[in-house]
Amino acid sequence: MRKKIVAGNWKCNTNLQEGIELAKAVDAVVASEGADDVVVVLGTPFTHLTKVVESVNTERIGVSAQNCAAEAKGAFTGEVSAEMVKSTGAEYVILGHSERREYYGETSETLNKKLALTLENGLTPIYCCGEPLEIREAETQNEFVKKQLEETIFTLSPDDFKKLIIAYEPIWAIGTGKTATSEQAQEIHAFIRSTIAEKFGEEIAEGVSILYGGSCKPSNAKELFANKDVDGGLIGGASLKAEDFLGIINGF
Numbered sequence: 001m002r003k004k005i006v007a008g009n010w011k012c013n014t015n016l017q018e019g020i021e022l023a024k025a026v027d028a029v030v031a032s033e034g035a036d037d038v039v040v041v042l043g044t045p046f047t048h049l050t051k052v053v054e055s056v057n058t059e060r061i062g063v064s065a066q067n068c069a070a071e072a073k074g075a076f077t078g079e080v081s082a083e084m085v086k087s088t089g090a091e092y093v094i095l096g097h098s099e100r101r102e103y104y105g106e107t108s109e110t111l112n113k114k115l116a117l118t119l120e121n122g123l124t125p126i127y128c129c130g131e132p133l134e135i136r137e138a139e140t141q142n143e144f145v146k147k148q149l150e151e152t153i154f155t156l157s158p159d160d161f162k163k164l165i166i167a168y169e170p171i172w173a174i175g176t177g178k179t180a181t182s183e184q185a186q187e188i189h190a191f192i193r194s195t196i197a198e199k200f201g202e203e204i205a206e207g208v209s210i211l212y213g214g215s216c217k218p219s220n221a222k223e224l225f226a227n228k229d230v231d232g233g234l235i236g237g238a239s240l241k242a243e244d245f246l247g248i249i250n251g252f
């Protein structure tokens with residue numbers, strides 16, 4: 001059975017105090033009402049990691065960074081390494097988010113360095129892929145996403161690949177209120193899984209959780225998660241309110 005996962009990506013939101021409050025609120029609602037079989041992850045700013053780890057029951061809730069450095073250590077002012085992330089008690093790193101690819105020039109090459117360092121440090125990458133609007137309109141999203149995968153996570157060994165979580169996030173659905181339809185999500189998730197099967201075999205493809213991200217909220221989570229190849233969500237805006245986030249966690 002594949003893991004069901006709901007991960008929040010707080011992006012550049014909340015100061016430290018607000019972040020601690022939010023983490024505690026999520027911890028409380030998940031403890032009392034959250035479905036037991038759903039893995040819950042909070043993707044917080046770097047500055048919050050240690051405190052969020054302290055503020056939640058880490059047996060129940062995992063903590064994630066939203067990025068890490070492409071280098072292990074050294075003279076890279078302002079960078080935060082995978083080892084530093086690991087030392088906070090966080091267990092996951094979101095990598096290759098479209099906002100990092102688009103606004104910070106993240107290439108497949110830098111992403112591959114980050115993937116390697118994340119895995120070397122025993123962290124779980126939450127690897128993001130997904131197409132922009134013009135690609136969806138041209139109906140070439142499958143080719144686009146396949147290329148993203150081939151340039152990055154398909155270069156990993158099968159053993160490393162098995163450790164990944166994948167998040168499919170169509171850029172046109174992120175923060176826009178425009179969600180992919182349930183059919184669109186299922187179609188591309190099934191495509192991603194079949195592409196993985198071609199590369200790594202059926203067993204590995206069946207084992208990897210593929211999350212959907214992009215304007216996922218309590219009102220549409222159920223329909224999205226009902227699909228056979230949608231194993232949960234990577235949630236932006238709706239992860240900033242504990243009740244909304246809970247509604248998504250309980251959307252299976």
Ligand SMILES: O=C(CO)COP(=O)(O)O
Pocket residue numbers: 009097169173174175176177213214215216234235236237238
């Ligand atoms: O980018 C996302 C999660 O990583 C999705 O963001 P929204 O849920 O705000 O659309």
